[in-house]
Amino acid sequence: METNKNNTTVEDKPTEDQKKFFLDLLPGKLIDIQFNNPIQVRFKLTLIGYDTGKYLILKYPAQAGKNDYSDILVEGNGAIVRYIIEDERGECVAFSTSILAISFRPERLIYLAYPKKIESRQLRETSRLPTHIPAKISLHKGDIDADNKSLLHGLIIDISPSGCRFAIHVSSGFVALKKRQVFVHILSPLDNEPVIITSYIRNNQMKGNRLSVGIEFDASEQVKLNKLLEAYSIDID
Structure with a gap:
């Protein structure tokens, strides 16, 4: 082998x-x-x-x-x-x-x-590191209200400067997310303020009641992402 x-x-x-x-x-x-x-x-x-x-x-x-x-x-x-x-x-x-x-x-x-x-x-150009970071996905950048029902609450289970995998527990009637632009909301550990990353859904997979979503970050967000990864002490070459 x-x-x-x-x-x-x-x-x-x-x-x-x-x-x-x-x-x-x-x-x-x-x-x-x-x-x-x-x-x-x-x-x-x-x-x-x-x-x-x-x-x-x-x-x-x-x-x-x-x-x-x-x-x-x-x-x-x-x-x-x-x-x-x-x-x-x-x-x-x-x-x-x-x-x-x-x-x-x-x-x-x-x-x-x-x-x-x-x-x-x-399939990925850069390796991802396993994480356990709470995050949210919205369809519109302005959806920041914690009680907004359009926000999907879940966890980032792996991440790299180019993308991440977002996991969420859903009901049996939930329809998997389509490939489209979304916004990933991640709280900065420095000031506990949300950092909103323009992103794109590339794939998703349902296993039982868990939806796993493959997300690609927009290339224009690299500076913001690098600061966020550094704040989480995530070092990816």
């Missing part, structure tokens, strides 16, 4: 690291699969499940008719699978595989060979 700052490779039979990657592949996850023979075709398919060391099961492309892609979706054809881990790790995972079998009853399913080698790549 080879590891560096930007890439991780896991080889041979399933190891603890390899099993860790597959813990992120929960049933229902949408993954990207690319075929290059005889032409390049990509699908977004839903994972049904997998048997460690044996195979993965994906839903057959919904848009494919009985005879569509008959030269691509065939046993033995190779493919590349990619999926994103959007949580604290922020990684893109990829591996090569091939079609073991295709079933048409009772459901149309694709069986893929279990990978012998898994690679991951960090």
Whole structure:
């Protein structure tokens, strides 16, 4: 196994690291699969499940008719699978595989060979440090009233000069935040006054009743952010 700052490779039979990657592949996850023979075709398919060391099961492309892609979706054809881990790790995972079998009853399913080698790549240019900083998110910069119902109260669970991950406990009927501009409110430990950072929601992930939101800070806020990180004694190279 080879590891560096930007890439991780896991080889041979399933190891603890390899099993860790597959813990992120929960049933229902949408993954990207690319075929290059005889032409390049990509699908977004839903994972049904997998048997460690044996195979993965994906839903057959919904848009494919009985005879569509008959030269691509065939046993033995190779493919590349990619999926994103959007949580604290922020990684893109990829591996090569091939079609073991295709079933048409009772459901149309694709069986893929279990990978012998898994690679991951960090999606972030800068590393983030774990934190436990109370914060708020608003859709408008002027929303600073503590009783304002439009403010989302949560915790910054990791942070860097370029972004952070914000976690909040929500009700079952809560609709995940869309990709858009928001404002992150963080209390300065120096004077207990809120520092408002113009930011952008890049992704979000719901796990149970916890919503984890990936946030990118606006580049114009770097001076303000550096002072804030210094006040929290957070030193990120």
